[in-house]
Amino acid sequence: MHRTHTCGELTKANIGQEITLSGWVANRRDHGWVIFIDLRDRYGITQTVFDPADNKEAWELADKFRGEYVVKLTWIVKPRMEWQTNSNLPTWDIEIKITKAELLMESKTPPFEINDHVEANEEVRLKHRYLDLRRKSVQDNIIFRAKMNRFTHNWFSDNGFLEVQTPIFTVSSPEWARDYVIPSRLQPGQFYALPQSPQQYKQLLMIGWIDKYYQIAPCFRDEDPRADRHSCEFYQIDVEMSFVEQDDIFKVAEWFVNDLIPGIVPEKHIYTPEIPAWVKSVIGRDWKTGNRFIQLTHKESQTFYGSDKPDLRFDMHFEDFTADFNKSEFSVFKDAVDNGGCVKAMKMDGVNMSRKDIDEVTEVARWGWAKWLAYIIYDEEGPRSPILKYFSESEIKALETRFSPKSGDMIFFWAGSFKAVVKSMNVVRLALRDKFNLADKNAVTFAWVTDFPMFELDKETGKIDFEHNPFSMPHGWVTAFDNPNVEEIYGMQYDMSCNGYEILSGSIRNHNLKALTKAMEMVGKSEEDVKRKFGAIYNAFQYGVPPHGWFAFGFDRIMMILTNEENIRAIYAFPKSGKAEDTMMCAPSYIESEQLEELHIDIRPEIKEELGME
């Protein structure tokens, strides 16, 4: 028997017991004759003492112990005298008089210190991930992932969803992202593909009466590495439901996160802001009912926050002043309006920006495709700004009517094309958030962004392509496709944003084969193409397909938000590097030529030459 307890659980309650601990030597201190060894494992640290007067043999062995050695110690727990108690360690109120010590395994000195306070180079840490795993912050994330997995499984099962594991070996559909493919040994020249998502399978489940499906699904896309996307594989909480309309789906997703946050991160709270005064007058409707999440259309989200994933923990929406400044003496505003562009502004409440701050934010605005940043500062003496001299009284009034600025507030201005303006405003809004802590870090704010455009039109070529998922039903159903202005065909297609990230996508499916074929034809695909590319769906849709819809939460993205991590690699036990490599395992790697032969493939001659193969 290697242990009776872990290193984190001994307390006064164990007094009188003979206990055995196995663990790793955290550190070792010699106080004259006496040797102190801190033994640790993932549960905690237990401090032990070796006194030659107690046990000479154990003491001699302990003299050989070094950091990260694996050792096994046995003793009878006795109460510690008061003056020795160190209240920092919860297990440190007992006396240790070792009766038996054993060295289980030695260790070389690790290439970096196993300690959360020490910042080691990421490359070294990934190469030795098995040591990095010993750091508390890394373990905490692994534990968090397990907890979130479990919560998710139980929540969906409890609520009548059936977990179905869809195949990992499937067929290539390269029109979306790039597929990872696997050469088949048994079918020469053919390839399996790993699923980019379980989409087709889960639609087939609906046809097969599995009306409430879920899965924590591994997804595989051969995309270029990015900081917020794990290379090779990533996970989504994948749901499909039959006999539902958009709001039925919204309710399930809201209900899930409403339970998830208190369930696994009680230190965070869901914050759904009350409807601000401007909403009804500017948007023309309230944007939520009761305790439900905010709903913005894609267009509204772009107009008021310049993003399809707005961070709504704080307001700072964009107001439009195009009509107010159409006769501006300030040429930048005037020119923008004359050229069909817009003038927009947003207000930041009660922050004193220094000259340096303003310069920094101006830099950000430049990155965000604006040439410059105009602003008005309100202080006790009223507004001041380099551009104030250009403003007429009525223009100032328009501003003040809408923003009601107080001393300490600032108003920022943009002018130009709609796209460029809102893009830059979004970047500046988020930069100000981060710089001045405008958003509560422990608040989690969800919002629906709905009505994504189905198509995008290349104005130069006139070519139409899908903007998002072609399998979505348009608002207005089948007849919506008759709209000659294709950019105004909106899908029953939605995202959920959370604190400025997109954490969910979904749609009501187009379950009418004729309408689906019509949608495909609009982007230049024939019915034959549909049959060939989506044969299973094409066939299955002829046998009684129910109305159905879906959503998928980005598991990794939610986990990043809830653990305050900014790097996707922090939330995987064995992450791929920024180059999609596993440097510890040396994956990918070259394989034997016999393997290639058996798979009926070969490396291209030009690559072989480059690599000096053969």
Add this chain to the structure above:
Amino acid sequence: MHRTHTCGELTKANIGQEITLSGWVANRRDHGWVIFIDLRDRYGITQTVFDPADNKEAWELADKFRGEYVVKLTWIVKPRMEWQTNSNLPTWDIEIKITKAELLMESKTPPFEINDHVEANEEVRLKHRYLDLRRKSVQDNIIFRAKMNRFTHNWFSDNGFLEVQTPIFTVSSPEWARDYVIPSRLQPGQFYALPQSPQQYKQLLMIGWIDKYYQIAPCFRDEDPRADRHSCEFYQIDVEMSFVEQDDIFKVAEWFVNDLIPGIVPEKHIYTPEIPAWVKSVIGRDWKTGNRFIQLTHKESQTFYGSDKPDLRFDMHFEDFTADFNKSEFSVFKDAVDNGGCVKAMKMDGVNMSRKDIDEVTEVARWGWAKWLAYIIYDEEGPRSPILKYFSESEIKALETRFSPKSGDMIFFWAGSFKAVVKSMNVVRLALRDKFNLADKNAVTFAWVTDFPMFELDKETGKIDFEHNPFSMPHGWVTAFDNPNVEEIYGMQYDMSCNGYEILSGSIRNHNLKALTKAMEMVGKSEEDVKRKFGAIYNAFQYGVPPHGWFAFGFDRIMMILTNEENIRAIYAFPKSGKAEDTMMCAPSYIESEQLEELHIDIRPEIKEELGME
């Protein structure tokens, strides 16, 4: 809103409510004016009635309904008059007077009847799996899998195991089974491999302090299709633990299945037979303690049941009579003994075998590599057998002492080399089990088979190879490798059998790098080979590796046993065919030449030529 209830839940309690159901038309009967439509979904069937006197419009629409149409019906539930009640359907005690009917989607006539009583061709069913999924037996298995997944997740989490999802993209190690590989786009000429199991990662987790790991792990092996092994991917309940000895691991695995069976299949019961009288005298020890599972060494299991996965729901063990028959007048026995072989027998209790039965079993024995089958039948007048005349009185006595045969019993004999004899006896034993129902179908009997040989020796070439997992610790630890008789080096390596199937494998790991290198050297691999092939393990083992061990349950195998399925395809939602194909999705398939180019690979010229490509 598409439905207020499912088709399986309406009862008298709903009387007075307006309800809406959506579902599929199961069948339609016209009784004069009145049309009866059975509406179904995965939850049940609701019978509805359309009377033109109630609602002409609905009745006219119902007249168009055909099998598998998707329809939506609304009505107010009223009590049904007594004489109409059909007690076969739980929902059939209410009256249906349709107020609104809607046709949601039409359907072609399915290629096979959606009904468990109809046996459709498997090929057609797999091609149209989305329709096959509507059959109750298929749904039941999908539901069972979800239930077993959930039970497993909760059980291991509740007991302190941490779920870690190990990478699906890793490195090739082709010395075991064949790997599936994925060409890398970013690293020309290199390949990822899908893991045959998470072995290396979970050992690294132990070094990283994750001392109790579990995962329902997808595993990938490019093996030839087999009825009890799913092609491409399969799942195992994968566990690794630090600071454990063999029996610690046994306790966890026993504890799990002891909870699993009553937890998800209450109609089955765990049956661990009491220790039969012969065990102590013949094996020389009791084979279990208390409520624990039976433990047999690999050698014992072969000797007494001719298998490393014995079905112990019934006894019929093999007794050895080599010493008793070494002077036999029966030349077959005598010759076997003289040639260093053995004479063995087993007894079947109280079954009357006809001549035809005996002939059939003799056939089975022939398949099992025995030339013939000798037997003695005991009836009221004592023994009778064609070979009885060769038996001496002392030989008969030896038989009767050991078997105590009663009237109705039969004794079967084998003679020959040990390997051939026990192999044939095993096959006959299992055939008799199936023919005469010797094993309780609702009983589940587990047994440990331990001490597998580490190495196999090719007697002709003298070449040594690993018999099983090279990463296992031998009994006797490092010094065991000094044994010059390599076939007598036994590993701390074990299987768990259940009703004649292997459902678990595991071992205590060899965590000593020197000993591991020594093991590798014995099969002709150098330390450099170990470094190159298992670089991560080789490096990690230098930084304080704890003693550790593992087991993995075959998820699919357990599920087959518990659902009484004999075909692996029955327990997957979307199974691969016997040719490792997904005929519904057409996977694998040919891919675009641009994809091949981007991945820096090409199909071999001879295959292209064969396929007429280019």
